[in-house]
Amino acid sequence: MSENQVKTIGVLTSGGDAPGMNAAVRSVVRTALAHGLKVKGIRRGYTGLLEEDIIDMSSRTVADTIQHGGTILFTARCPEFMTEEGQAKGAEICRKHGIDGMVVIGGDGSFRGARALANRGINAIGVPGTIDLDIACTDYTIGFDTAVNTAMEAIDKVRDTSTSHERCSIIEVMGRTAGHIALWCGIATGAEDVLTVERYDYNEQEIINHIIEKRKSGKTHHIIINAEGIGDSHGMAKRIEAATGVSTRATIIGHIQRGGSPTCKDRVYASAMGCKAVEVLCEGKTNRIIAYKYGKFIDLDLEEALAMKKDLDPFLYEMQKKLAVM
Ligand code: ADP
Ligand code: F6P
Secondary structure, three states: OOOOOOOEEEEEEOOOOOOOHHHHHHHHHHHHHHOOOEEEEEOOHHHHHHOOOEEEOOOHHHOOOOOOOOOOOOOOOOHHHHOHHHHHHHHHHHHHOOOOEEEEEEOHHHHHHHHHHHOOOOEEEEEEEOOOOOOOOOOOOEOHHHHHHHHHHHHHHHHHHHHHOOOEEEEEEOOOOOOHHHHHHHHHHOOOEEEOOOOOOOOHHHHHHHHHHHHHOOOOOEEEEEEOOOOOHHHHHHHHHHHHOOOEEEEEOHHHHHOOOOOHHHHHHHHHHHHHHHHHHHOOOOOEEEEEEOOEEEEEEHHHHHHOOOOOOHHHHHHHHHHHHO
16 A cells, blocks of 8 residues: 555535436545545535535445435535635545545636645545536536436427427527537527526527528527526527517526436546546545546646636537538
């Protein structure tokens, strides 16, 4: 055993939950046990850490969980952990419970918390868990696949009724600061317009012209996928109906996208990331994030990862527009 070898791993889920988090937790627990380590589950993210809501994890505590959405460890947002005092207290509590390695499953905010622990001597590894796909260093985040499939199915259903009534439908998907869900759903459902925080210029007249043009060419429905960050779907529906004379309805899919049984991809990739996180801890590393890049699960420096920026995939974005023109 190397000097940096951890003996007890803590695992927590933090920020917005995502389908597949349970698969990641299960994999962390079982990989750690396979390496002869102890595992402690910290419930309710950093809030639970500061309140010492810490439980022993065994192979049985994660049985029958891989197929379930949500997170068995619960999740929370914890403003206190953004303070120096909160972070110092968190590291102290880890030491008190013998936790010398921590796996944090969450988004960029949660990783900043992991970095704070790493800077205070607790070996910490981030695992990207968010339906938004908005973590720059990785092409995959836990939950995105399930979320877009859930949204896609809902949009297909709205499309049926939209076509029957020859309507325009505005369907709002999640993504306050990132439009990946909107773009992927737009492509997958053959939407006419996709509005994202990254690209939309609030030129509603352009959308109105698009609807009128499509009607003239014989299209019987018009689907607009609107990202949560743009919002105002109901207001938009009223204005579009008034300007085009086309009956228009808004549907906000909401938190349905965050729940439900994870897809095969989310179960497998989340398991791989949880396993990799423990292996990286066993190598004595700290301040790392697990990423999926060019078909491989890798670990990257957390600091460098946090400094990276992510945009919508430019090829997918342009393609969506081309396919929607015809
Ligand atoms: P996500 O992890 O999905 O990005 P949040 O941004 O809400 O979600 O962050 C989740 C939690 O991570 C926060 O409630 C807070 O406890 C912790 N956190 C966020 N930013 C920081 C930070 N700069 N330093 C320490 N902890 C942070
Ligand atoms: O980050 C995941 C996400 O679902 C975003 O798409 C959304 O903007 C946000 O969380 C909503 O968070 P909540 O409703 O839990 O505050």
